[in-house]
Amino acid sequence: MILFGLFLLVLSSLLGVYMYALFYKSRYRISDSLSFTVTLAAGQITSFVIAITLYLVFPIDFTVICTVNLWIGIVIGTQFSSVTRKQSLLAGFFNGGVAAVMGTMVxxxxxxxxxxxxPESTLTLQNTGIAVGIFGLLLLCATTLLVRFSLIKH
Amino acid sequence: MSAWIWGLLIFQFLLAAVTYRFLYRRRKLIGFHLGMNIAMVAGGGMALGTGVLLIYEFPFYYMEVTVIAALTGMLVGSLFGGMFDNQTLLTGYISGLMTGMMAPMIGAAASYSIPFAIMMELFVLCSFMMLFRATKSSRKT
Incomplete structure (x- = not known):
């Protein structure tokens, strides 16, 4: 379970870095509203999936994990929003933090x-964790494809 | 325990009132994008704080707390967004609604620990401080 969780964590971090590189490369030729939308979508989904996976790997204490996830989400959202202009820094900060807290709750x-x-789940803990982890990874892959499509098409 | 909860609740509403007065004086200087961000942050932050704190105080009234948190988020988001434009009003409204629906669930999952609530209030305070800073340094183009 721990090995699988770490594998998911590395994979989702790589997808986030790929999205960031794609966004950084095309930062001069996209409009303001598209950059705002890409900031919100990419920052929220990356912090959400990383928060789910971190809670599945270390399920010890909700408050401690939630604090760590909150700061990780804030850093991810701020990084994504500081690519183009400083004006959407506020939205990246707030939405990254909220998405991380919601991922921890999930x-x-x-x-x-x-x-x-x-009521109690009929599946065992291992099966539920693996299913939710794979679901988060699929969500991140779909969002990466959509962001790539909208950035290249533009 | 109860004193902490009511103190934090009063603190966050005072913070929102001070921010509203500060923004209302210079609402002509704020552009469209910054207005959208302000509406989203104000509605979402107030709904988040209200939901988490009220589910700590009344753990057996889940449905009522959800309704109150969603109404608070919608009201505050509409007030902050209504200063600028129609579209910013809509953004603040929907952001407050979504976050207010989610917030009591987060509070119930956190197993009623006070440090978590204090950290949440710290997060909301940091967001409002960044809002002040962004407003001071903005010039409408």
Whole structure:
């Protein structure tokens, strides 16, 4: 489980770096509103998936993991939003942090569904964790493809 | 425990009121993009703080707390966005609605720990401070 989680973490970080490189390379020839949209989409989905995977790897204490994830999400959102202009820095900061907190919450509910008053899952812990991790990775791949399409087409 | 919760709640509403007065005086200087960001941050931050703090105080009233947090987010987002434009009003409205729906779930998953609430308020405070800084350094083109 830990090995699988670390593998997912490396893969999602590589996808995020690829998106950042693509965005950085075409920063002079895109308009303001497209850069705002790409900032929101890429920053939110990358911090969301990394937060889910980090909670699945280290399910010890919600508060500590949530703090760490919050700062990681803030750094990712700020990095994405400081590519083009400083005006969307505020949106990147806030939305990266909120997406990281929501990803941690999704991970916590996956591990223990009785937190939100839901019934116990019929699957075992390993199966649920692997399914949610693969779902997050697919989501990140789809978003990367969409961002690449919109940046190259433009 | 209860004093912390009500103190943080009053603190965040005072922060929003001070920010609203500050922005209302210079709303003519703020452009379209910055207005959109301001509406999103104000609505989302107030909904997040209200939902997390109120589910700590009333753990058995999940539905009522969700409704109150969503209404707070919608109201604050519409107020902050309505200073500038129609589209910024819509952005603040929908951002406050979504975050208000999510916030009590986060508070319930955090198992009612006070340090988490203090850190959340710190995050909202940092966002509002960045908002002040962005407003001061902006010139409408």
């Amino acid at each position: 991970g916590a509910v996956t591990i223990d569904p009785t937190l939100c008053g839901l």
